[in-house]
Amino acid sequence: MSSHVITPGPYRATKLWNEVTRLFRAGMPLRKHRQNFRHYSSCFTASAAVDWLHQLLCSNSNFGPDVTRQQTVQLLKKFLKNHVIEDVKGRWGTEDLEDSNTLYRFPSTSPLKPIPCPAPASSSIKKRSSFRDKEGFFKFRSFKKHEKESLVKQETQRRELTVDDEQDIWRDITLTHLQRILGVASFYEVLDPRCVNPQNIIHNMTKVNKHGVVTLDDKNSKYCSVLRAATCFLFPGPKYDSAQPSYPGFERDVFKTVSDYFYSLPQPLLTYELYELFINVLGVLQPQCERVAIEALQLCTLLLPPASRRKLQLLMRMMSRISQNVDMPRLHPAIGTRTLMVHTFSGCVLGSAEECDLDELLATRLVSFLMDHQQSILSVPEYLLSAISDHIQYLRTVQVHLNTVAYGHFEEQKLASSQKAMEELLEILLTDQNISEKDRRKKLKQVTKHFHNSD
Structure with missing residues (x-):
């Protein structure tokens, strides 16, 4: 059973959905099962489907090894809702599926989603x-x-040479480099250039501190206070004050405070406008193209509003440090620290304005790579x-x-x-x-x- 990488281009999320659907239908083993004194042919249990699909997702370069079993269950729920599968009595349309011995089968109709034909950019969008x-x-x-x-x-x-001219130069050169890396014929395939504010690029590249973190005029934001407290408590330095609060489960409370803050934000850090762009960057995030993916994400994160980029930089640094801190008590009794970091914050880093069936899996893949390479990705490309x-x-x-x-x-x-x-x-x-x-x-x-x- 062969799989292929879904390269950057329009409707990449839909193409990924169709690819997973095709692989699942082609490879999932089917057997005869008995349930309630009846025999059902060419079907499978929910647990067997979770086992097989989880292995597929972890070994597929479009998703990666950080996919959890629970995420696989969530995907199967979406399969049931979208009639990729149905129970042996032909029922579908809900997400009523658990990791159990309930029997399911494939419908005879094609479950693939249609790929819209994008209109030519010149006919609908006037080039600036x-x-x-x-x-x-x-x-x-x-x-x-x-x-x-x-x-x-x-x-x-x-x-x-006016100020507007200079801003256009910042935007055009950045997008030209990014288009070359993604290998798309037109940038309109992945992003409307009108969504790109050149002032964001200029700020993110020129107003940084000695650590490369974006500086803002408002130095007393709520987030800075939350993160300073979290860093102080989770990573006490040589001047650590032993009088600071400390009790069993204290680290978990601090961690929850940070996660609550991020989920209270009005939109993900990578913004709804740039969602399609970051989804397409995942197309070059392959083992043999790691350097290319890092460079692409370097440029993409320059397009963010400075406040969002700063939050992303500080969050990724914190996640990386927590994951590497072997002396920290476990934050979850059943989940490893790295896995907890990725799955806790993936939803507040990447998400679409409208619910997408693969949102959670794609966010996990991207956040995992961001955390592992945050120092390179979130630095200014000299x-x-x-x-x-x-x-x-x-x-x-x-x-x-x-x-x-x-x-x-x-x-x-x-x-x-x-x-x-x-x-x-x-x-x-x-x-x-x-x-x-x-x-x-x-x-x-x-x-x-x-x-x-x-x-």
Whole structure:
């Protein structure tokens, strides 16, 4: 039974659902079972389905080894609701399924979800003009002799590098790099660029502390207080105050306080707007492409609002430290600390505005990778910062050069025009037979005097 990686592109979550459905129907062993003195052929128990599907998900690169048995049960519930499976009496449409010996079977109809055909981006979305699209910035158009000073000023002003232009450069270069990494033909396949605020990118790359964490103007937010308390209690340093509260289960209470805070936020840290983008990044999150996935997530997290990125940075650091702290008492009697971290916070990191059947599994996969590589993913990519800074500096240099050349051309034209006018006037004075010699000498003297004064 073969499986394949669902690469980045539109409707990736739906394609993943269809892929899991196809593998489950093709590989799940079917047997004859007896229940209530009746025999049912080509069916399976719920527990057998949980065993088989859990193994499939853990070994599938689209989901990974952090999938739990309980998550597998939740997926089977969704299968029953969406008529991927039905009980042996043909009932479906609810999520009434438990890890038990209840018998289920596959329906004869196809359970695959249809993949919508995306409309061409050009027909529904007007592309925003970019600074790099403005003709004439990189090429100097030579001036003709008859051009006036107003045209010179207009050309100079048209080449001005504005704040909006610079913001467009930050956005365009970042998205160009990200599109290349994801390997999509158009960025509209995974994200509407209009959702990208270039000010977020600039803030996230330039306003960071010595640890690389985004700094905010509001340094007294509720989250900072919650996290400082959690860090102090869960990771006491050399100045640890033994008088601080400590009792059996104290660490669990602190941990619950932090999780309650995150689940009280109005939307996940990766935001609803960027949900489809992060789902598509999972398409490059394969064992042989780890470095590529890290770079893609580096760029994606730069698009977040600074407050969300800061929360994500601090949360991932805390999760990583708790997972690696062998001296900390167990936070759950039956679940390991790492698994607890991933499954506790995955829902408040990634989620869609409308319920998605694979939300929980996909969030687990992403958060697990984020936690393991948080130091690399949530750092500022220096290569990108240098590329953007160098490009803006180059454009500023070109602008100064163009302004200088344009002014020089104007001065040359003004001088040439003056000289030509002088020549025409002298020719008239010397050849006009209607002017007396006395008036001719007088006018020549005036012209000569005016020429020397203007020079």
